[in-house]
Amino acid sequence: MTIIRQMSLFGVQELFEMEPTHRYDAVISALNLDKIYHAVSKKTHLGAPEELNYSAMIISVFIRIVERIPTIKDLVKRLNEDIVFKLNCAFLVSDPTPSEASYSRLITKLEESKILEVVQEQVIIQAITEGFIKDDTIAIDATHFEARDQAPPKVENLDKEPKKRGRKSKEEREEWLAEQAKKEANLPLFEKKIEAQLDASLSELRAQVPKEPKWGIKKNSEGKHVFWFGYKGHLAVSTTSQYIVQSLFSSGNLNDGKAAIPLLKGIQERLSLPALRYETMDAGYDFEPIYQQIYRMGHQSVIAYNKRNESNPEGFDKHFALTCFREHSYRYDSYDAKYETLKYTQPKECVDCSLANEGICQKVYKVKITTDLRRFTAPARGSKAWKTLFKRRTAVERVNAYLKEFFQLNNVRYRTGKRAKVHFDLVTLVYNASKLAANRINALLNQEDQAA
Structure with a gap:
């Protein structure tokens, strides 16, 4: 009788249940600490000597996220009171415990060097190299989290000119349109329409993302508006392996759609998938x-349709499939990637229809997706294949929940957007490092099972 071994399953939650020493080693080993240390350490021997153990400080900053220690003050307190924890953070017994001010300077160096973004990309590339990211689908969504400070009071714009009632004359309208076009041209990139991002470079897009805390609004699951003052984290998540392959930090008022193209361009230009x-x-x-943008990448869009008071084209159903004379919808059959064409076959109801037998209703029709990329997607909207792919979007929602529940995403302790971004980068980096550590342990357990 053949014995079938159950493959080992080891996830992030199991990783957090390990002994602290093993857990820290597993997570930290997934990070390039040398690169971080080089970025934040002194580049010259001139000036006051550094007496602090900077490499241990860097490790303790990551372990603070792992251990869910709420503040730097609490981290310093634990380092002073718990000698085992201090040693686990790679401090020597003789090392002085860094002050809150020392950690503040370290955070400033991390922010100025942008090194966390570099190491984040290295972790993803390493996960791809080791074969842990083989997904065919990426899910994109945003999550909000509040700022440390209370929202400032709203100030009314008293200098705003009252609107002139009545219809504008032709000359006034032309002058108004020219003025609006001039204003649009002078707006920052993320205040322009989304199409302005298509020809912008990735570095330009990432450099101009607004980062200061702002009022945001979003509908909850009950359809009610939720307001918050703070930030948004925009994530592109691999739906099977659930790695954060790209992330973006922004002000809370940034429209979700305006973060999609920077994430997509990051995937296209920086990763090999x-x-x-x-x-x-x-x-x-x-x-x-x-x-x-997705079409330029050679990929397919699986995005829910938002009607925006639009009416369906005549002769098509709500999923933009052709309907017969009796308004039965044609059935999606297949997609021809070579010719970028969707193929539909006649409805089941039309098999015995006299109109079909007389040749009035066509049995097959085809449509190119380039006719309207928004309406004609591959696989076709409403098809079983499309619905199956769309369900994978829950992966990004699951990761958003993990970041808030286990990795302190909603525990921003800094007053400026630049420092809040460091917190966001630390959270997403520790999450990906934990995923990589768990995958490595899982792979090792599977090798042991197969060898047994």
Whole structure:
């Protein structure tokens, strides 16, 4: 009788249940600490000597996220009171415990060097190299978290000119349109329409993302508006392996759709994912430029359709499939990637229809997705294949929940957007490092099972 061994399953939650020493070693080993240390350490021997153990300080900053220690003050207190914890953070017994001010300077250096973004990319590339990211679908969504400070009082704009009632004359309208076009041209990149991002470079997009805390609004699961003052984290998550392959930090008032193209360009330009074919998002990302960007990447869009008071074209159903004379919808059959064409076959109800037998209703019709990238997607909207792919979008929602529950995403302790971004980068980096550590342990357990 053949014995089938159950494959070992080891996840992030099991990682957090390990002994502290083993848990820290597993997570920290996934990070390039030498690169971080080089970025924040002194570049010259001139000036006051550094007496602090900077490498241990860096490790303790990551372990603070792992251990869910709420503040730097609490971290310093634990280092002073718990000698075992201090040793686990790679401090020597003789090392002085860094002060809160020392940690503040370290955070400043991390922010100025942008080194956390570099190491984040290295972790993802390492996970791809080791074969842990083979996904064909990426899910994109945003999550909000509040700022440390209370929202400032709203100030009314008393200098705003009252609107002139009545219809504008032709000359006034032309003058107004020219003025609006001039204003649009002078706006910052993320205040322009989304299509302005298509021809912008990735570095330009990331440099101009607004980062200061602002008022944000979003509908909850009950359809009610929720307001908060703070930030947004925008994530592109591999739906099977659940790594954060790209992330973006922004002000809370940034429209979700305006973060999609920077994430997509980051995937296209910085990562090698040959199996990737689909990007799935909710209706908040239903903008024509996003479809265009995904098409330029050679991928397919699986994005929920937002009607925006639009009416369906005559002769088509709500999923933009052709309907027969009796308004039965044609059935999606297949997609021809070579010719970028969707193939539909006649409805089941039309098999015995006299109109079909007389040749009035066609049995097969085809449509190119380039006719309208937003409406004609591959696989076709409403099809079983499309619904299956769209369900994978829950992966990014799951990761958002992990970041808030286990990695302190909603525990921002800094007053400026630049420092809050460091917190966001630390959280996403520790999450990916934990995923990589768990995958490595899982792979080792599977090798032991197969060898037994």
